[in-house]
Amino acid sequence: MQFNSVLDNLKTYEAGKPIELVVREYGIEAKDVIKLASNENPRGCSQKVIEAVREEATKMNLYPDDSMYELKEALAHKYNVSDKNIIIGSGSDQVIEFAIHAKANANTKVLIAGVTFAMYEIYTLQTGAKVLKTPSAQHNLKEMLELYKANSDISIVVLCLPNNPLGECVDTKDVYAFLDEIHPETLVIIDGAYQEYARFKDAAKKIEPSDIIAKYPNTIYTGTFSKAYGLGGMRCGYGIAQPEIIKALLKLRAPFNITNLTLKAAIVALRDQDFVDASVRENFEQMKAYEAFAKALGFRIIESYTNFIVLEFDARKNSGEIAQKLMEKGIIVRNLGSYGMNAIRVTIGTPEQNSRFFECFKTLYM
Amino acid sequence: MQFNSVLDNLKTYEAGKPIELVVREYGIEAKDVIKLASNENPRGCSQKVIEAVREEATKMNLYPDDSMYELKEALAHKYNVSDKNIIIGSGSDQVIEFAIHAKANANTKVLIAGVTFAMYEIYTLQTGAKVLKTPSAQHNLKEMLELYKANSDISIVVLCLPNNPLGECVDTKDVYAFLDEIHPETLVIIDGAYQEYARFKDAAKKIEPSDIIAKYPNTIYTGTFSKAYGLGGMRCGYGIAQPEIIKALLKLRAPFNITNLTLKAAIVALRDQDFVDASVRENFEQMKAYEAFAKALGFRIIESYTNFIVLEFDARKNSGEIAQKLMEKGIIVRNLGSYGMNAIRVTIGTPEQNSRFFECFKTLYM
Numbered sequence: 259m260q261f262n263s264v265l266d267n268l269k270t271y272e273a274g275k276p277i278e279l280v281v282r283e284y285g286i287e288a289k290d291v292i293k294l295a296s297n298e299n300p301r302g303c304s305q306k307v308i309e310a311v312r313e314e315a316t317k318m319n320l321y322p323d324d325s326m327y328e329l330k331e332a333l334a335h336k337y338n339v340s341d342k343n344i345i346i347g348s349g350s351d352q353v354i355e356f357a358i359h360a361k362a363n364a365n366t367k368v369l370i371a372g373v374t375f376a377m378y379e380i381y382t383l384q385t386g387a388k389v390l391k392t393p394s395a396q397h398n399l400k401e402m403l404e405l406y407k408a409n410s411d412i413s414i415v416v417l418c419l420p421n422n423p424l425g426e427c428v429d430t431k432d433v434y435a436f437l438d439e440i441h442p443e444t445l446v447i448i449d450g451a452y453q454e455y456a457r458f459k460d461a462a463k464k465i466e467p468s469d470i471i472a473k474y475p476n477t478i479y480t481g482t483f484s485k486a487y488g489l490g491g492m493r494c495g496y497g498i499a500q501p502e503i504i505k506a507l508l509k510l511r512a513p514f515n516i517t518n519l520t521l522k523a524a525i526v527a528l529r530d531q532d533f534v535d536a537s538v539r540e541n542f543e544q545m546k547a548y549e550a551f552a553k554a555l556g557f558r559i560i561e562s563y564t565n566f567i568v569l570e571f572d573a574r575k576n577s578g579e580i581a582q583k584l585m586e587k588g589i590i591v592r593n594l595g596s597y598g599m600n601a602i603r604v605t606i607g608t609p610e611q612n613s614r615f616f617e618c619f620k621t622l623y624m
Numbered sequence: 625m626q627f628n629s630v631l632d633n634l635k636t637y638e639a640g641k642p643i644e645l646v647v648r649e650y651g652i653e654a655k656d657v658i659k660l661a662s663n664e665n666p667r668g669c670s671q672k673v674i675e676a677v678r679e680e681a682t683k684m685n686l687y688p689d690d691s692m693y694e695l696k697e698a699l700a701h702k703y704n705v706s707d708k709n710i711i712i713g714s715g716s717d718q719v720i721e722f723a724i725h726a727k728a729n730a731n732t733k734v735l736i737a738g739v740t741f742a743m744y745e746i747y748t749l750q751t752g753a754k755v756l757k758t759p760s761a762q763h764n765l766k767e768m769l770e771l772y773k774a775n776s777d778i779s780i781v782v783l784c785l786p787n788n789p790l791g792e793c794v795d796t797k798d799v800y801a802f803l804d805e806i807h808p809e810t811l812v813i814i815d816g817a818y819q820e821y822a823r824f825k826d827a828a829k830k831i832e833p834s835d836i837i838a839k840y841p842n843t844i845y846t847g848t849f850s851k852a853y854g855l856g857g858m859r860c861g862y863g864i865a866q867p868e869i870i871k872a873l874l875k876l877r878a879p880f881n882i883t884n885l886t887l888k889a890a891i892v893a894l895r896d897q898d899f900v901d902a903s904v905r906e907n908f909e910q911m912k913a914y915e916a917f918a919k920a921l922g923f924r925i926i927e928s929y930t931n932f933i934v935l936e937f938d939a940r941k942n943s944g945e946i947a948q949k950l951m952e953k954g955i956i957v958r959n960l961g962s963y964g965m966n967a968i969r970v971t972i973g974t975p976e977q978n979s980r981f982f983e984c985f986k987t988l989y990m
Contacts, residue, residue: 259842260809261726261872268875273690282693299685311885312678318889319665319854324639327648348714351878360627377878384876443626476625488685491884506627509634510750512717512743517883518857519677523684 264364264386271376275590286588292614294605295590296490297422297452297566301540301608303488303523304533310526311519322518329521332528333496338468342501345508348515350451350480350495355381356507357478357497358414361445362387366413369405371397373597374418375449387413395599396426396560399436406440415440418449419465420456423594423603425562427456427463437474445503446477451495454486456563458538463563467498475500478507485565486534487527492520541565544606551616555623568594570601575623577602583622589615630730630752637742641956652954658980660971661956662856663788663818663932667906667974669854669889670899676892677885688884695887698894699862704834708867711874714881716817716846716861721747722873723844723863724780727811728753732779735771737763739963740784741815753779761965762792762926765802772806781806784815785831786822789960789969791928793822793829803840811869812843817861820852822929824904829929833864841866844873851931852900853893858886907931910972917982921989934960936967941989943968949988955981 277291302308330341337343347353354377362368364386370378373395382389390409392401397417406412417436420427433448440446450465457464467479478499484490494516497507516524527533548567552559558570571577577600581593592603604615643657668674696707713719720743728734730752736744739761748755756775758767763783772778783802786793799814806812816831823830833845844865850856860882863873882890893899914933918925924936937943943966947959958969970981 259727259811259868259872262729265726265872265875270875270877271879273687273879276687276689276691278689278693279691293686296687298687302682302685307684308681311681311684315674315677315681316668318673318677318857319668320659321639321642321662321664321850321856323642323644325642325645327644349878349880355878360631361625363628445625484687490687490880491684493880493883502625506625506631509631509636511636512714512721513637513639514715514856514859517859517886519885520883 264384268380268383271380272596275585277590280585280588280590284586284588291588291590292607292611293590294607294611294615295592297485297564297605298490299485299488299537299565300605300611301488301537304527304530306530307489307523307526311523314519314522317518320518321514322516322521324513326521329525332525336528337498339471339498343471343498343504345497345504345511346516347495347497347511348493349484350449350482350497351377352515353478353480353495353497353507354378354416354447354449356510357445357447358382359385359510360506361413363413366411367409368414368416369402369409369412370416371395371402371418371421373424373594373599374416375422378416396424397421397428399428399432403436403439412444414445414447416447416449420452420463420563422451422564423566423592423597424568425560425564425566427460427563429462430465431462433465434473437477440474440476442476444476446474448477448479450479451482452485452564453481454534454538455541455565459542459563471499475502478503483524483527486537488533488537489523489527492517492523494520494524541606544609544612547612547616548604548606555620566603566605568601568603570599573600576600580622584618587618589618630750634746634749637746638962641951643956646951646954646956650952650954657954657956658973658977659956660973660977660981661958663851663930663971664856665851665854665903665931666971666977667854667899667903670893670896672896673855673889673892677889680885680888683884686884687880688882688887690879692887695891698891702894703864705837705864709837709864709870711863711870711877712882713861713863713877714859715850716815716848716863717743718881719844719846719861719863719873720744720782720813720815722876723811723813724748725751725876726872727779729779732777733775734780734782735768735775735778736782737761737768737784737787739790739960739965740782741788744782762790763787763794765794765798769802769805778810780811780813782813782815784817786818786829786929788817788930789932789958789963790934791926791930791932793826793929795828796831797828799831800839803843806840806842808842810842812840814843814845816845817848818851818930819847820900820904821907821931825908825929837865841868844869849890849893852903854899854903855889855893858883858889860886860890907972910975910978913978913982914970914972921986932969932971934967934969936965939966942966946988950984953984955984
């Protein structure tokens, strides 16, 4: 059967390997598998959220409140915006999907960093639009601006602040200077999935959604409950933008795009800021151990403003092989080979998980 | 800001009003509100599912197994197909979204019944394709075939068996005769969201996915956990088709399109067939009360093969007013006015809920 031609060029996203797969394929017991591949919160999530979800479990037969009134109110309060500035997605990547599908088409291009979140490209190709990447892997706003000025058919620019899967983060003042040069008809998506981490480490990286959308009405900020809030498995994210943009994106949102337990989890998670703060603090304490480890072993890292760290190898080592050998030992990390890099991305785990990683990695690397 | 022109003609789906809204807007206590508007299972869901989800709640930080290996295996076993015949969606409507987006485009048309599930039209308009509806509200395969033969640009036909929101169901032998006339390049979507009900009431309505996709490789069957399985709030459905179709649709599926609790819920739900059987049995016992009630009051109903029933009014009554008055009394039903009908759709509830509906309705109607 013939399908729409845009499908011909589509690749599917390669998700981090789940623990179940390592159990199945390598016969390692689930309790012995450590997953440092998908930037999940190693502390789990707030105990208050677990309790609320368990209580709500008797209502799984009921569709969620599709207006998402309570969650929008809570987010509006947190970010000092109105509920008309907010759209909820099944993960923030679904909001990014809506944004790209609403604006990009076969006659336009989407501009992204050389190595960044793979879904930007996939959503773009689904519309028939082309992807333009900077020569540099990490965000380089000078290169971005040059490409932007040279291509009048760019409809969207995506900035990942901080950037997944590399971990770097552009300073907010440089983002603002960049946005000054962007035409009001170009949509700029600011993916803040790891903003809780970046703004803790360095205030110069903090993006304030209410400020950026007021100053640049052509921007949409996206945030998520998947990382610092510890709810990756529950699929909840949000977009914050001017009502005009939100209205357009809502037309692409199917009803009930998150579960009723997700809705409850997100509402309660917003009330437990202590959990988030503790997670972020421990993350950077533990990251120091990775930095020291890398220095001791003499390989390069990219300074990270997130909950993961990228270890780069020289030509004598192959990242694919290292990732494979770690997996056979029950440690799942992300090989960045498919991004054209000889590197692995490792989620900062609990102290115990990190120690096991260091030990195991040393045996393989030395 | 300018968005893609297909958005101009898009309406947003009007979801059934949630209990929370009635609580907010009419000041009625949540415990006094009865929701008979969204065809949810009034028995809740299997107790085994509730227990499994509560246990899984400690893992909300972890992304689900994106291969959905265990769920696909369970569905493959149930339906006697291979896991390569299966795609999982956030509700079966997401699978329908993938199918329409994969095949329809601005140069084609999608053929549906006169009054049927509203999302078919919305997903179609998102692609720029046109919607063709039969003059009859209920499925009329003769009219469908005439329209099909008169329009060579039809890329998709959608059959809703049984049909939401009306409740009627075409005989399977007539569906097969219809499919004999359809070109192998036309995709036929068979929405079986309420099949558990239809096949219980009348074996002549039963669609066997393995049989229909073998005989007609241009068909995709979609099923859901939202109705008989009592998991509407968890958003899980599936498509069953030849691997060629599944592969194309998978290209439009974003990773982690269901939550990890949803995955667990669906897997455990499939193991408790007794819950489903009891739900379906009680549904039709209770439907008899609606039929008797309608007869006694002298208004028309459409014979239903689902878990809801449509009550049609003559010109002296207005369905919108009746639905509004019921809502003010804390009973939420679906007004079918937006479908051009002077009718309401009522989900078959528990015996207690139904008694309260009858009582309240009588006061309003007489």
